[in-house]
Amino acid sequence: MATPPNAAKFAEILRAEGLVVVEVGNWEDHNRNHKGPWGPVNGVMIHHTVTNGSAYTVDVCHDGYAGLPGPLCHGVITKDGRVHLVGYGRANHAGLGDPDVLQAVIAERSLPADNEATADGNRHFYGFECENFGDGKDPWPAAQLDAIEKVSAAICRHHGWTERSVIGHMEWQPGKVDPRGFTMAAMRARVGARLNAGKPVASAPKPKPLPTPKRPVVDLSQLRAAARSNPAAKGQPVTYKGVAIVEAALVDEGLLSKRYRDGHWGTQTTPGYAAWQRRCNYRGDDADGVPGPDSLRLLGDRHGFDVKE
Incomplete structure (x- = not known):
């Protein structure tokens, strides 16, 4: 259980982990805080987007769509391993989930089965959407998996959490399947190994904005x-x-x-x-x-x- 850092510090924490961070538009003030509180935060939640194309994916996660206004997460992890910050504060990513899972994350113990949906996940989790169709066939490039590991470790390192504070959407909300294509158990093992290896010293430079790809x-x-x-x-x-x-x-x-x-x-x-x-x-x-x-x-x-x- 922790208080989120301010937006500038949040970006700094991610860059200190060696991540390439792209700041999108008004991300620092783009949130859904008028709908309810954000924090105290208890963990990091990973999703997949069911979209194709990095620029389009980032736009959707920033703006949202009919019936679900943006931001749809705090950061979008594209296939090239970049982290695009699209919002900071309450975001429409987690929805209602299992309170037993929330208590397990807070206590950093093994997760129970998710069988109810009454706890406000948008309040308690950082959310990261990862560019992937989520059909089990769309590949997860090494750069993207590395970025998921680094994002999760950076936040856990800042708050003093272990890898048990990192969960998938499928572990939070009954009926969800994301992220699909790798296991959260394997990703938590990667995050734990990274945390145990010690604090990184290198910081990635600010990149140029992602170019708009050719539309399908x-x-x-x-x-x-x-x-x-x-x-x-x-x-x-x-x-x-x-x-x-x-x-x-x-x-x-x-x-x-x-x-x-x-x-x-x-x-x-x-x-x-x-x-x-x-x-x-x-x-x-x-x-x-x-x-x-x-x-x-x-x-x-x-x-x-x-x-x-």
């Missing part, structure tokens, strides 16, 4: 073919990589569960897209769950992809 392109005709194929029919349904991009956008809009973001246009993706069409004021046969140019372009404008017709 979704081919409308291929997407429509995938959407119209029947997974229950004989043979294989049409597959197209753009499906994963659209599904990630639907997840961000709250119209599709993360577990159905699998790159295949299935029985859950169709009603999710139909809900998006209705949100765009389409009705009847015009909201059939098969993407059209206008609704897809609107989705792309909000989620960082272009449409090829």
Whole structure:
């Protein structure tokens, strides 16, 4: 249990651990403190984003989206190992979780199973979103895993915590699966080894802002073919990589569960897209769950992809 340092000190703590830190916009004053207190803090929580593209991921975590205003975390750890600070204070990242887990983190003992959600995690945890689709296939580069280790160790070192104060979202809130692709037990072992090795002496320089990458392109005709194929029919349904991009956008809009973001246009993706069409004021046969140019372009404008017709 501890009081968070001020924003400038927080950035200094991370850089002292050897991290490359990017300060995004008004991050020092960007928070949800008007919705409730932040602190005392008890631990560090790790998430994955279900997004593709570093610049887009950072923007989403800073701004939030419909129904969930930003900041969505304190820092975004991109695949290149940079830590982008997008907010400081209360952030929309943890939600309600298991109070038994919170007490275990405070006591730094083994975590119990998460089976209820009544404790305010946004108040008690630092949150870091990590750029990854979270499908178990998207790779976790060594630079990114190193940054997760360093971020966690830096905060634990400052507060005098052990690695047991670092948890995954899946360990906090029933039904969550993030982070997926590595185990929190293995990450805690890395953090513990780093803490036991002693305090670092090097500090990374301030980097230049991350350049905006080329936006992905979704081919409308291929997407429509995938959407119209029947997974229950004989043979294989049409597959197209753009499906994963659209599904990630639907997840961000709250119209599709993360577990159905699998790159295949299935029985859950169709009603999710139909809900998006209705949100765009389409009705009847015009909201059939098969993407059209206008609704897809609107989705792309909000989620960082272009449409090829």
